[in-house]
Amino acid sequence: xxxxxxxxxxxxxxxxxxxxxxxxxxxxxxxxxxxxxxxxxxxxxxxxxxxxxxxxxxxxxxxxxxxxxxxxxxxxxxxxxxxxxxxxxxxxxxxxxxxxxxxxxxxxxxxxxxxxxxxxxxxxxxxxxxxxxxxxxxxxxxxxxxxxxxxxxxxxxxxxxxxxxxxxxxxxxxxxxxxxxxxxxxxxxxxxxxxxxxxxxxxxxxxxxxxxxxxxxxxxxxxxxxxxxxxxxxxxxxxxxxxxxxx
Amino acid sequence: xxxxxxxxxxxxxxxxxxxxxxxxxxxxxxxxxxxxxxxxxxxxxxxxxxxxxxxxxxxxxxxxxxxxxxxxxxxxxxxxxxxxxxxxxxxxxxxxxxxxxxxxxxxxxxxxxxxxxxxxxxxxxxxxxxxxxxxxxxxx
Numbered sequence: 001x002x003x004x005x006x007x008x009x010x011x012x013x014x015x016x017x018x019x020x021x022x023x024x025x026x027x028x029x030x031x032x033x034x035x036x037x038x039x040x041x042x043x044x045x046x047x048x049x050x051x052x053x054x055x056x057x058x059x060x061x062x063x064x065x066x067x068x069x070x071x072x073x074x075x076x077x078x079x080x081x082x083x084x085x086x087x088x089x090x091x092x093x094x095x096x097x098x099x100x101x102x103x104x105x106x107x108x109x110x111x112x113x114x115x116x117x118x119x120x121x122x123x124x125x126x127x128x129x130x131x132x133x134x135x136x137x138x139x140x141x142x143x144x145x146x147x148x149x150x151x152x153x154x155x156x157x158x159x160x161x162x163x164x165x166x167x168x169x170x171x172x173x174x175x176x177x178x179x180x181x182x183x184x185x186x187x188x189x190x191x192x193x194x195x196x197x198x199x200x201x202x203x204x205x206x207x208x209x210x211x212x213x214x215x216x217x218x219x220x221x222x223x224x225x226x227x228x229x230x231x232x233x234x235x236x237x238x239x240x241x242x243x244x245x246x247x
Numbered sequence: 248x249x250x251x252x253x254x255x256x257x258x259x260x261x262x263x264x265x266x267x268x269x270x271x272x273x274x275x276x277x278x279x280x281x282x283x284x285x286x287x288x289x290x291x292x293x294x295x296x297x298x299x300x301x302x303x304x305x306x307x308x309x310x311x312x313x314x315x316x317x318x319x320x321x322x323x324x325x326x327x328x329x330x331x332x333x334x335x336x337x338x339x340x341x342x343x344x345x346x347x348x349x350x351x352x353x354x355x356x357x358x359x360x361x362x363x364x365x366x367x368x369x370x371x372x373x374x375x376x377x378x379x380x381x382x383x384x385x386x387x
Contacts, residue, residue, distance in 0.1 A: 015261040071275065097262035105262050160278060163267040207346055208281045223349040230350050 002031040007087040008039055010051065013098050021098060023089075024048075028081075036076035036090060037065050040102075053102035060216055063152030066093050067102055073157035073214045093157040095166075109153055112169050116177035116195055121188025133185040146179035146224055148217040155211035155221050167200040171211035171221030174202060178224035181231065189235070197232040205229075284342045287335035294332040297325065344369040 005027045013021035026047060028039040037055055044051045055065040058077045065076045068091040070084065081088060096104035126133070155171035162168045177196055180186045196202050205225045212222040272278040297319070304315035319325050344366040353360035360368075 013263055015263070018263075021263055021265075094265070095267070097264045099262055160267070160271055163271065206281075206285070207349075208278065209345075209349075210277050213277065220349070223352065226346060226350040227352075 002029070004030055006030045006034075006039065006081050006084070008036075008043070009087055009089045010040070010043070010102070011091045011098075012051075012101050013092075014050075015100060021092075025087075030081040032080070032082050034081045036067070036069055036074070036079045036081065036088065039081060039088075040076065040090065051102075052100045061150060063150035066152040066154050066157065067091060068094050068157060073154035075152060075154070075216045078216060093153055095157050095159065095163040096153070104153075106153065108166065109151075109156060109170070109172070112173040113151070113176065115169065116173050117188060117192055118173075118176040118180055120180065120183065120186050121191055122185075123187050135184050139184040142184070143179045143182035146175050146182065146219055149175055149179075149219050149221075150217055152216065154214045154216065155219075158210040158214040160208055160210075161204055161206055165204065168204045169195075169198075169201045171205075171225065172219075174205075174228055175219055175221040175224040178228050181228070189231075193232060193235050196228050197236060202228045202232060284339060287339040290328070290332045290335045291339070293328065340370070340373065341366060 008026045008028050009023050010026060011021050012018075012024050026039075026043050028034075028042050030039060037058065040051065040053055040055075053065070053067070053076075055077065056062040057064070060075050060078045063075070066073060067076050068074070068089075069076065069079050070089050071091075073093055076090070090102065092098045092102045092104045096106070096108075099105050120133070149172055151172060153172065155175075156162050159168070159171055162170050174196065177192050181189045181192060202225050205222075207222060207226060209222045212218075212220045215221065272282040301312075301315050301319070304311040345362060347369065348360075348362040348365035353365065
């Protein structure tokens with residue numbers, strides 16, 4: 001580790017004593033390889049063991065260490081201190097209730113994820129003895145991009161619609177619903193249609209587009225939402241014009 | 248916690264719920280550009296209303312139409328407003344085609360059409376259509 005140090009301004013909140021979050025400043029040694037998560041680990045190990053934050057894999061796979069770094073939602077394990085010339089502000093992910101320090105309450109997000117039924121839905125399940133549901137590489141390619149989500153919630157932190165109107169079902173949940181709607185093995189579009197076409201889903205999105213910008217896995221939730229807008233509109237039109245038809 | 252929140256509270260914890268200020272769109276450049284995009288609609292609406300007045304004048308006869316044209320030509324505010332609207336409409340059309348690329352991602356065989364290609368292609372189409380309309384209406 002070099003002699004260089006960086007000033008980190010970290011949000012602190014203890015629900016047992018504090019009525020609102022405060023900040024604490026730490027001076028952290030760093031070199032070209034130091035990421036924000038390393039700096040937080042340094043603080044926890046060397047300066048203040050009470051600092052609380054989530055992390056696990058350190059390689060951008062688990063999606064646990066999302067925080068706002070200088071106001072932008074980031075995976076802190078992939079955010080290098082060398083890229084910030086001045087001080088670095090580390091805050092909990094925006095738009096979520098803060099539980100403690102840098103830990104946010106994910107309950108709302110988890111409920112929404114479940115609500116869109118993100119699993120393969122079949123009208124009739126095939127007996128196991130008949131084998132797998134087969135899929136060509138081309139069919140897989142259709143949804144592959146939307147299946148890369150790691151549930152890091154950066155997209156929710158970047159979405160001003162979710163910030164202002166928390167009932168919005170949000171980017172990642174819709175992207176995941178879209179992923180299953182595009183899957184050739186799935187037959188659940190009609191079941192998801194009322195959920196996605198509801199007032200608190202795709203039509204709440206004003207296409208700010210920042211969810212796709214901050215996504216560390218390039219999932220493009222903004223694209224998924226716009227495509228679902230088109231799909232739900234066509235679905236609704238079909239059910240209006242052909243109410244008796246097999247949609 | 249404001250009305251309309253549907254967050255599930257974890258019993259035993261006192262979460263702090265941050266509020267989002269109404270000036271959130273001034274906090275970052277992308278948010279600001281988003282607001283500008285939404286604002287362009289106001290200028291387009293004013294322009295459309297003025298044009299509607301022209302259509303009504305046209306339906307009432309030549310004298311009313313000529314008066315509308317003369318008023319529109321003489322007004323510096325309208326002239327300046329028209330230029331501002333033109334700029335905003337061009338800006339909006341770019342953002343519209345970016346949205347279009349997101350709604351209908353194009354793939355020709357294995358070749359995926361990128362967003363800049365989609366936008367440039369559509370803007371090119373706009374120029375061609377405008378030129379054809381211009382050719383016929385401005386006396387080709």
